[in-house]
Amino acid sequence: MAKKIGSKTKTPMPCQEARPRARNFSEVALGYSVEMAVAEANRCIECKNRPCIAGCPVEIDIPGFIKAVAENRFVDAAHILKSKNSLPAICGRVCPQEEQCEKVCTLGVKFEPVGVGRVERFVADWARENLADETPQKQPPNGKRVAVVGSGPAGLTVAGDLIQMGYQVTIFEALHKAGGVLVYGIPEFRLPKSIVQNEIDYLLHMGVELQTNVVIGKSLTLDELLSEEGFDAVFIGTGAGLPSFMKIPGINLIGVYSANEYLTRSNLMKAYRFPEYDTPLIRAKNVAVVGGGNTAMDSVRTALRLGADHAYLIYRRSRNEMPARHEEIEHAEEEGVQFHLLTNPVEIFGNERGGVRGMRCQRMELGEPDDSGRRRPVPVPGSEFEVEVDTVVMAVGQGANPVLTSTAPNLKTNKWGNIVADPETCATSIPGVFAGGDIVSGGATVILAMGAGRKAARSIHAYLSDPERSSQTEIQEAVMQG
Amino acid sequence: MHRIVRKNQLAADVVQLEVEAPLIARKRRAGQFVIVHLNEEAERIPLTIADSDPARGTLTLIIQGVGKSTKQLNRLQAGDVIRDILGPLGKPTHIQPNSQVVCIGGGIGAAVVYPIVRAFRESSSQVISIIGARTKSLLILEDEIRALSEQTIVTTDDGSYGMSGFVTDALKRILSNGKVVDEVIAIGPVPMMRAVCKVTREAGVKTVVSLNPIMVDGTGMCGGCRVMVGGKMQFVCVDGPEFDGHEVDFDELTARLKSYTQFEKESLERYENLCGVHCGLPA
Ligand SMILES: Cc1cc2nc3c(=O)[nH]c(=O)nc-3n(C[C@H](O)[C@H](O)[C@H](O)COP(=O)(O)OP(=O)(O)OC[C@H]3O[C@@H](n4cnc5c(N)ncnc54)[C@H](O)[C@@H]3O)c2cc1C
Ligand SMILES: Cc1cc2nc3c(=O)[nH]c(=O)nc-3n(C[C@H](O)[C@H](O)[C@H](O)COP(=O)(O)OP(=O)(O)OC[C@H]3O[C@@H](n4cnc5c(N)ncnc54)[C@H](O)[C@@H]3O)c2cc1C
Ligand code: SF4
Ligand code: SF4
Ligand code: FES
Numbered sequence: 183m184a185k186k187i188g189s190k191t192k193t194p195m196p197c198q199e200a201r202p203r204a205r206n207f208s209e210v211a212l213g214y215s216v217e218m219a220v221a222e223a224n225r226c227i228e229c230k231n232r233p234c235i236a237g238c239p240v241e242i243d244i245p246g247f248i249k250a251v252a253e254n255r256f257v258d259a260a261h262i263l264k265s266k267n268s269l270p271a272i273c274g275r276v277c278p279q280e281e282q283c284e285k286v287c288t289l290g291v292k293f294e295p296v297g298v299g300r301v302e303r304f305v306a307d308w309a310r311e312n313l314a315d316e317t318p319q320k321q322p323p324n325g326k327r328v329a330v331v332g333s334g335p336a337g338l339t340v341a342g343d344l345i346q347m348g349y350q351v352t353i354f355e356a357l358h359k360a361g362g363v364l365v366y367g368i369p370e371f372r373l374p375k376s377i378v379q380n381e382i383d384y385l386l387h388m389g390v391e392l393q394t395n396v397v398i399g400k401s402l403t404l405d406e407l408l409s410e411e412g413f414d415a416v417f418i419g420t421g422a423g424l425p426s427f428m429k430i431p432g433i434n435l436i437g438v439y440s441a442n443e444y445l446t447r448s449n450l451m452k453a454y455r456f457p458e459y460d461t462p463l464i465r466a467k468n469v470a471v472v473g474g475g476n477t478a479m480d481s482v483r484t485a486l487r488l489g490a491d492h493a494y495l496i497y498r499r500s501r502n503e504m505p506a507r508h509e510e511i512e513h514a515e516e517e518g519v520q521f522h523l524l525t526n527p528v529e530i531f532g533n534e535r536g537g538v539r540g541m542r543c544q545r546m547e548l549g550e551p552d553d554s555g556r557r558r559p560v561p562v563p564g565s566e567f568e569v570e571v572d573t574v575v576m577a578v579g580q581g582a583n584p585v586l587t588s589t590a591p592n593l594k595t596n597k598w599g600n601i602v603a604d605p606e607t608c609a610t611s612i613p614g615v616f617a618g619g620d621i622v623s624g625g626a627t628v629i630l631a632m633g634a635g636r637k638a639a640r641s642i643h644a645y646l647s648d649p650e651r652s653s654q655t656e657i658q659e660a661v662m663q664g
Numbered sequence: 665m666h667r668i669v670r671k672n673q674l675a676a677d678v679v680q681l682e683v684e685a686p687l688i689a690r691k692r693r694a695g696q697f698v699i700v701h702l703n704e705e706a707e708r709i710p711l712t713i714a715d716s717d718p719a720r721g722t723l724t725l726i727i728q729g730v731g732k733s734t735k736q737l738n739r740l741q742a743g744d745v746i747r748d749i750l751g752p753l754g755k756p757t758h759i760q761p762n763s764q765v766v767c768i769g770g771g772i773g774a775a776v777v778y779p780i781v782r783a784f785r786e787s788s789s790q791v792i793s794i795i796g797a798r799t800k801s802l803l804i805l806e807d808e809i810r811a812l813s814e815q816t817i818v819t820t821d822d823g824s825y826g827m828s829g830f831v832t833d834a835l836k837r838i839l840s841n842g843k844v845v846d847e848v849i850a851i852g853p854v855p856m857m858r859a860v861c862k863v864t865r866e867a868g869v870k871t872v873v874s875l876n877p878i879m880v881d882g883t884g885m886c887g888g889c890r891v892m893v894g895g896k897m898q899f900v901c902v903d904g905p906e907f908d909g910h911e912v913d914f915d916e917l918t919a920r921l922k923s924y925t926q927f928e929k930e931s932l933e934r935y936e937n938l939c940g941v942h943c944g945l946p947a
């Protein structure tokens with residue numbers, strides 16, 4: 183029986199005020215109180231079709247946990263969530279809900295959808311503070327060893343699932359801290375690092391071994407993991423960590439950064455706390471960030487927090503086409519980011535010291551749809567203008583980093599360098615080697631990387647449980663041909 | 665955690681550290697480097713692997729104290745630990761067996777060129793080495809390089825030792841003697857590498873340089889180490905660090921090395937003030 187409709191709009195999320203928060207690195211969204219969470223949960227009308235479940239890439243029983251919250255059963259809610267999503271505190275914060283679970287919510291047809299992500303975040307935060315770390319039942323050790331390459335959401339999920347199934351799991355991470363984009367890319371003000379660390383500590387507590395500062399392809403090769411190091415299977419979740427630079431004059435001036443570098447310096451290396459931390463980052467007066475995704479939004483908001491007077495977002499399409507989460511776009515606007523939409527840079531100018539002095543842009547208009555289905559931006563003749571900036575950040579997409587794949591000749595990749603893997607099993611062209619997350623899909627989302635990790639864990643288990651490995655041969659053949 | 669097992673002062677500001685890193689010690693080849701991250705607050709900085717001992721599981725790093733990070737490393741003592749060492753990074757040097765090469769190391773570049781001299785020597789090549797320093801007290805690795813080279817020329821800018829002048833003066837002399845040289849490897853400060861390339865371009869001798877841009881991750885993820893080589897953007901940490909010197913845009917590299925001058929100054933001053941108070945060691 184569907185419930186009666188309550189409030190037509192979502193319970194507002196308490197946030198730090200726009201002005202002060204634009205100058206600090208503390209979390210922007212403060213999270214629901216118990217009352218707010220219960221109120222929001224009560225908005226779910228428990229509709230019959232429950233389309234929200236299919237809207238979630240890991241198929242969380244959304245009405246189930248929401249109902250538990252509405253009835254003040256937070257422990258139950260936490261269990262329902264955790265059974266499908268091992269990182270709910272993270273997904274509640276960073277999932278593009280408006281494209282997933284909330285997009286298809288029945289309530290959303292006429293009113294604002296249920297704030298699924300916000301309630302999810304509430305439950306995860308509540309559980310972290312109120313429930314002691316429960317160690318889930320682990321299957322008895324089965325003596326088999328699995329290597330996980332990369333500690334982003336895909337790798338963390340594989341590791342968490344397999345350790346529970348009784349495998350011995352070692353994560354190899356190139357950087358000195360685990361977490362992938364969650365630690366080097368997404369800033370503290372959107373995802374506190376203590377939350378990510380908490381999830382990693384939990385995996386370690388369950389017995390996952392973590393080896394940081396090991397880059398597969400250099401410190402060890404994929405072959406060596408399977409031979410000398412004696413792993414029975416390998417999962418590759420190395421992400422999409424190759425920055426792109428526009429081919430325009432001035433791209434190598436001092437003060438032109440890739441978003442990866444800008445964010446890594448700030449997040450991983452804590453440049454925003456210089457000189458307490460040693461890594462520097464130019465504190466520019468006027469910063470232009472080029473791009474329209476989450477990476478661009480994170481960079482431009484970081485620039486404000488590092489003290490910029492003007493932070494510009496330069497994006498070649500219109501607001502509707504921006505791939506960033508809606509909430510982040512809104513937050514950026516509130517904080518004073520100045521949007522130059524339908525605009526594209528054509529040249530960056532330098533000063534006599536080799537630094538950035540300004541940027542020339544041109545206006546764009548939307549033409550026919552392109553391959554992505556979005557209308558292609560085309561330059562408007564004679565529309566060029568200049569902006570005065572001293573730092574430029576390029577957030578125009580990520581490719582596949584070739585460090586691992588270039589040393590694994592039998593690992594099939596596509597023309598963009600992404601690893602070819604079976605969408606159902608994550609099997610690659612090499613028996614016993616599985617891959618998922620951004621290294622397969624290209625830059626996508628945290629929840630999709632986790633979903634892939636979950637699938638991979640299941641098929642690694644199937645593979646290692648089947649003495650004949652027969653199911654594998656067919657998939658391998660499919661991968662090789664596909 | 666990586667323990668320092670031995671420390672050696674090579675020159676006024678130059679220290680040699682032998683540090684535990686068994687996996688890297690086993691894998692590394694000439695021309696490769698590591699990223700060192702001393703502690704939670706530290707920068708990640710690239711340092712060449714000067715030598716390794718797979719049996720002891722150790723690497724040798726030779727560090728010139730130029731700013732806060734390197735001076736801090738140089739104050740460590742045997743028994744101290746380094747939090748993170750990542751490697752071996754970069755492409756190994758291409759060692760052409762049975763060739764005739766000139767290896768040039770200027771300043772701290774001698775530490776970078778030393779493992780390359782050895783690799784050439786071990787592949788039955790003939791090596792003429794030129795090592796240069798501003799003055800005699802700054803000269804490093806002379807005996808080690810001399811022991812591996814057919815001929816070794818030492819130059820000092822001020823004439824306090826060896827031949828008076830620059831490494832390029834010694835190189836010109838070798839080339840004008842009509843000696844067959846298949847390849848020149850030149851490693852040192854950017855102005856030195858640029859000057860060597862000018863000489864060898866005129867003489868038509870292939871020249872390899874090892875570039876030293878500012879790095880962060882060292883794995884090709886940030887693009888901070890990019891340089892233009894032959895009009896193409898290259899990431900030094902994964903595509904290099906060695907490139908055809910005649911193709912490198914040295915102007916851009918020089919400018920980019922100055923990106924953080926202000927910050928570096930502030931960092932060093934702050935460090936030396938703090939350190940003067942707490943540890944009492946001379947800066
Ligand atoms: C700035 C930014 C903001 C984003 N914001 C959002 C958001 O709000 N919501 C959302 O859903 N998604 C967001 N994304 C996308 C999301 O973060 C990614 O889709 C997701 O992290 C991919 O996970 P992954 O596990 O595949 O790889 P990653 O998170 O990229 O992790 C890969 C890990 O592998 C390591 N690695 C790489 N190569 C090697 C090697 N050879 N050996 C050892 N280790 C290696 C890397 O160091 C890294 O730690 C954002 C991305 C960026 C860059
Ligand atoms: C591949 C490679 C191999 C190297 N091998 C050696 C070596 O064997 N021994 C040695 O003494 N030095 C080596 N260097 C140089 C060394 O990394 C820098 O001297 C060091 O990072 C300076 O840090 P600092 O804080 O002491 O000085 P700072 O005061 O920070 O800087 C001094 C100068 O060093 C350069 N620099 C600063 N930060 C970095 C950084 N993160 N990465 C690279 N350069 C930087 C800049 O040009 C700067 O002007 C190497 C560099 C590269 C790229
Ligand atoms: S994981 Fe993401 S998509 Fe799934 S319910 Fe939570 S917020 Fe929605
Ligand atoms: S679709 Fe919306 S209203 Fe229906 S069950 Fe899911 S959250 Fe509740
Ligand atoms: S140091 Fe980051 S790409 Fe080379």
